[in-house]
Amino acid sequence: MTHAATRILRSRRVCTPTGEHPADVVLAGDRIADVLPHRTAAGAPVEDLGELALLPGLVDTHVHINEPGRTAWEGFTSATRAAAAGGVTTLIDMPLNSIPATVTVDALRVKQDVARGRVYVDVGFWGGAIPGNTGDLEPLYRAGVYGFKSFLAPSGVDEFPHLDAAELAEALTEQARLGALAIIHAEAPRILDAAPRVPGRAYADYLASRPDAAETVAVGQLLDTARRTGARVHVLHVSSAQVLPLLDAARANGIAVTAETCPHYLTLVAEAVPVGDTAFKCCPPIRSEDNRDRLWRGIEAGSFAAVVSDHSPCTADLKRLDSGDFAAAWGGIASLQLGLPTVWTEARARGIGLAEVVALMSSGPAELVGLARKGTIAPGYDADLVAFDPDAVFTVDPAGLHHRNPVTPYAGRALTGVVRTTWLAGAPVDVYGSPRGRLLDRTKTTA
Incomplete structure (x- = not known):
């Protein structure tokens, strides 16, 4: 030593x-x-710690904190408290749904100023690639963002429009030149536009409005554009297992592509979504039990680089819990605090070990974004650690969650695995004490 x-x-x-x-x-x-x-x-x-497991702190590279601009949905203090309580010690914030969106250096500075001194875990930032901001990508990358998020279909907020085919090629060409990672929400607008849209409380109607083909067609377009431009691309929140053969074939052909999936796709199934329970709505959607099983086979085959939350909260009224109208409700699931126990509960039942879960939720995401000192228990790494009781069982009580709006599809669900202590930089995190988290910069090895 x-x-x-x-x-x-x-x-x-x-x-x-x-x-x-x-x-x-x-x-x-x-x-x-x-x-x-x-x-x-x-x-x-x-x-x-005896029989408590000691894990590296989780690294969640897909979190929508929404502040400033939509702080009523989520904020840096509430989100990072939830993260720490769930064993997440590092997160990367998405460039939407905050206002302004993180698509210029000035907007990045605004977000950093709001976050500074208010985070309980370490926080980095994604930039956004939208129509018309190609010239902003290099300044943003030099300012320390970890890569660039884009949508291939409408994002749900006007200030973050999606890219068409020509705009995607332009953005990926620039990101290839920079050596930046492009992270993509891949659904095809023409498939979504042609799908039936039936308002109401039946989850099957909502699922029909976002079919598997929306993902497979968009991923095919993305992979073709990545091949032509040489860009390094990452497919966000894969919900359809039909995407996996496309990714495997692309990698075999030398295309630099990775993918992630999320706890809700690995643990929830369409057949069990209650009528009108819009807490389950997300985009892309939770699919069938058979699809979930195929995603787990993809996990075991090494098809995914990471399992991350896609924590995308909103106010309860936007979830339309009163009407239960899936078509009208905001699409997003808040699960930042529950990712580890939800995934562990399902993995354990399938005979998958805790070390494999850690590889997907700690070291995998850290490696994906180049966080060289995060996500691993080894000499020289940051002392970001979690004491985890892998045998304890608890029932999810929304009132016990730290994210701003207590809406979750896991309410009342029995889960296995409890975070007992989270250490950040060698010291236990007190979510009611003073925040000690740092703002991370891709261009620096320290905050």
Whole structure:
């Protein structure tokens, strides 16, 4: 160890890059100094976690915080409290649905000014690529955003329009030149426009309005454009398992493409959505049980780089819970605090281990965006850690969640796995104390 140990975290279940092992994790200030055999470390106070699992802090690269402009939907303080309570120690904020959208350097500075001193975990920022802002991409990238979000279909907010085919090619050409990661909401407008739109409380009607083909057609277009431009692309929130063969074939042909999926697609199914329960509405939609099973087969086959929340909250009135009209309700699920237990509950039932979940929710997202010191328990990494009880069972109570509006499709659901302590930079996070999170900049190794 090059620095004096300040704390030792001991557990019989430490999730490291080589799997789950008994170990002593030695902290020196805000870093991990060493990982030693169980019960061998000395020279600093020891916290023995026993059978509690010690995980690297989760890295959630898909979070809509919405502040400024739509702070009533979510804000930096409430979102990062929820993150810390759920074991998320680093998140990357999406460029919408805040006002202004993060599509210029000035807009990025506005968002950073609002967030500074108010975050309980470390926070970085995506930029946005929209029609007409190609000239802003290089300045934004130099200002430290982690890449650029685009939509291929309407985003749901007027200030963040989607790209048509020519605009996508222009944006990806510039991002290829910069070496930036392009992250894409891939649904095809022509498929959505042709699909039936039936207002009302039947989830099957909403599901029919966003068929699998909306994703497969858009992903096909994206992959063709990536091939022509040489851009590195990442497909956001894959809900349709029909996308997976397209991604596998593209990778086999040398296209630089990765993909993510989300806890709600891995845990919820269309057949079980209650009539009129618009808390379940998201875009793209929760699909069938068979589709969910095929997504899990994709997980086991290594088709996904990450599992992230797509935390997209709004005020309760916009969810139209009173009318239960799926067509009118805002499409987004708030799950930042619940991602780990929801995924673990389902993974465990399928015989998938905790180390595999960590790879998808910590190290995978960190690697995706180039967070070189995040998401892994190893010497030199940030001491962002989670004590997790993988056997504890709890029932989701919306009143116990920290995100601003207590709306969740998991209400009343029994989940397995409880976060007991979250450490950020070597110290436990107190979500009612002073925020200690940092604002991250892609161009710097420290905040």
